Amino acid sequence: MPLRELQYPTQPYSKVNRKKDRADYTLETIHRIVNSCPILHVSFQPPDSPFPAILPMIGQMGSFARPSADLGDVLDLYLHGYVSSRLMNLNRTSTSPEGLPVTIAASHVDGLVLSLTPNSHSYNYRSAVLFGHAQLVTDAAEKLYAMELITNGVVPGRWAGSRVPPNAAEMQSTSVLRVRIAAGSAKVRSGGPNDDRGDLEDEALLGRVWTGVVPVYTVMGEPVAGEYNRVGEVPGYLEDWRRETNKEAEEFAREAVAREGTSKKAAE
Amino acid sequence: MPLRELQYPTQPYSKVNRKKDRADYTLETIHRIVNSCPILHVSFQPPDSPFPAILPMIGQMGSFARPSADLGDVLDLYLHGYVSSRLMNLNRTSTSPEGLPVTIAASHVDGLVLSLTPNSHSYNYRSAVLFGHAQLVTDAAEKLYAMELITNGVVPGRWAGSRVPPNAAEMQSTSVLRVRIAAGSAKVRSGGPNDDRGDLEDEALLGRVWTGVVPVYTVMGEPVAGEYNRVGEVPGYLEDWRRETNKEAEEFAREAVAREGTSKKAAE
Numbered sequence: 444m445p446l447r448e449l450q451y452p453t454q455p456y457s458k459v460n461r462k463k464d465r466a467d468y469t470l471e472t473i474h475r476i477v478n479s480c481p482i483l484h485v486s487f488q489p490p491d492s493p494f495p496a497i498l499p500m501i502g503q504m505g506s507f508a509r510p511s512a513d514l515g516d517v518l519d520l521y522l523h524g525y526v527s528s529r530l531m532n533l534n535r536t537s538t539s540p541e542g543l544p545v546t547i548a549a550s551h552v553d554g555l556v557l558s559l560t561p562n563s564h565s566y567n568y569r570s571a572v573l574f575g576h577a578q579l580v581t582d583a584a585e586k587l588y589a590m591e592l593i594t595n596g597v598v599p600g601r602w603a604g605s606r607v608p609p610n611a612a613e614m615q616s617t618s619v620l621r622v623r624i625a626a627g628s629a630k631v632r633s634g635g636p637n638d639d640r641g642d643l644e645d646e647a648l649l650g651r652v653w654t655g656v657v658p659v660y661t662v663m664g665e666p667v668a669g670e671y672n673r674v675g676e677v678p679g680y681l682e683d684w685r686r687e688t689n690k691e692a693e694e695f696a697r698e699a700v701a702r703e704g705t706s707k708k709a710a711e
Numbered sequence: 712m713p714l715r716e717l718q719y720p721t722q723p724y725s726k727v728n729r730k731k732d733r734a735d736y737t738l739e740t741i742h743r744i745v746n747s748c749p750i751l752h753v754s755f756q757p758p759d760s761p762f763p764a765i766l767p768m769i770g771q772m773g774s775f776a777r778p779s780a781d782l783g784d785v786l787d788l789y790l791h792g793y794v795s796s797r798l799m800n801l802n803r804t805s806t807s808p809e810g811l812p813v814t815i816a817a818s819h820v821d822g823l824v825l826s827l828t829p830n831s832h833s834y835n836y837r838s839a840v841l842f843g844h845a846q847l848v849t850d851a852a853e854k855l856y857a858m859e860l861i862t863n864g865v866v867p868g869r870w871a872g873s874r875v876p877p878n879a880a881e882m883q884s885t886s887v888l889r890v891r892i893a894a895g896s897a898k899v900r901s902g903g904p905n906d907d908r909g910d911l912e913d914e915a916l917l918g919r920v921w922t923g924v925v926p927v928y929t930v931m932g933e934p935v936a937g938e939y940n941r942v943g944e945v946p947g948y949l950e951d952w953r954r955e956t957n958k959e960a961e962e963f964a965r966e967a968v969a970r971e972g973t974s975k976k977a978a979e
Contacts, residue, residue: 494812544763566750609828609829613828650942653942653945669924681825
């Protein structure tokens with residue numbers, strides 16, 4: 444853990460311009476949002492397309508050089524995904540020594556904030572955006588590190604709980620991208636509804652419209668055994684993780700409602 | 712409903728190149744994924760940035776010209792979001808008559824597919840990408856239509872259940888983007904684990920590694936009343952919707968495991 448909280452530099456392309464009190468540039472906050480997000484959205488501009496590309500991918504922050512680094516340290520983002528052939532090809536042919544410029548978004552919805560008027564409705568949310576340069580990982584040891592990191596990022600302990608290490612054909616067919624991060628930002632909203640004074644003084648309105656928050660969270664449901672499963676009991680590492688994750692997710696969403704937050708109108 | 716299923720044209724930038732059997736270009740499939748996604752990721756390339764921008768936004772597909780159009784019809788995407796000032800400014804200064812080129816992604820995770828080896832692990836998921844040109848909505852009636860569409864997209868019935876219509880200041884301060892869609896694609900994976908023959912013939916491995924699916928779904932939790940709420944009971948439209956949505960979400964994720972799917976290795 445660094446002695447003081449590290450922050451990403453604010454660049455013109457990464458600076459939060461609206462609702463600045465919701466902005467957070469600390470590495471730990473941003474990395475935590477990314478690592479807990481089951482799907483990341485990775486965007487890049489293909490040279491031959493009128494539109495940017497967006498690919499849903501799986502990824503985790505980590506440090507191959509210093510595997511014991513924690514979330515507040517300088518980390519790389521490792522990405523893996525089925526739908527990445529265009530990105531992989533682009534990366535292979537990229538002439539930039541730094542790699543392909545990519546932007547990665549990670550977003551969690553924590554609640555629907557229902558206030559008196561549609562315009563003051565909001566979400567409680569945590570969102571992070573990272574900007575960096577992506578390169579294919581070619582070193583076998585680093586690729587193996589990233590594959591384990593990403594697998595355990597989906598279910599902690601799953602790597603050791605499955606058939607490892609990957610064989611030569613699997614190592615060959617798996618592409619992993621490493622993104623060196625240039626900048627990043629997070630935006631977080633918590634708290635309850637917040638309405639304008641005019642509406643708050645309208646007694647009839649207050650008596651008619653329910654205001655509050657619907658907490659939103661993701662549940663990891665009861666495991667369903669596959670057709671060729673022969674292991675009678677769902678493994679402990681999976682059930683422990685599921686129980687803990689589900690409990691934390693629900694608590695987080697509920698607690699976000701009361702959390703000293705960024706629900707002040709003045710913050711816009 | 713059109714007499715036959717409409718499909719988006721496959722463009723070089725929109726074509727699914729890998730795992731093609733998971734691809735779906737029908738408007739209904741794509742629009743359904745977008746409309747049920749609480750957060751959309753909107754990407755565009757700012758002229759002065761080395762990286763594409765990604766903004767998390769709220770949106771719904773609809774047709775102002777024909778409000779009764781259903782999900783399988785030609786629709787526009789209406790977008791609204793706090794963090795959109797850069798996008799709005801770019802759009803205002805865009806010289807393209809068609810509008811700003813944007814790409815929009817909507818992704819749902821339906822399950823963690825845990826197989827024998829990390830390389831055959833997967834997600835059950837539904838993801839959609841739309842490509843189009845964004846323009847600011849300037850017509851007051853269309854803006855009002857979009858605001859109602861988006862509010863009811865978050866909680867059906869909420870528009871009428873809150874203080875409407877928006878006053879002049881609210882209409883003025885709210886920006887809505889309309890995206891005319893040029894192309895789009897969806898990718899859907901369902902089913903159970905699928906491993907290579909070599910692993911399936913390994914008796915010791917089959918006896919050791921649990922294989923199956925952890926269904927993943929989003930829950931709308933117990934509503935938490937806000938500080939100035941005075942309405943005793945949570946409204947029926949909210950509770951009915953919550954109950955139905957939660958039931959459907961869990962069922963969908965569980966049923967995805969058994970659904971005739973795209974889990975065949977041959978499909979790669």
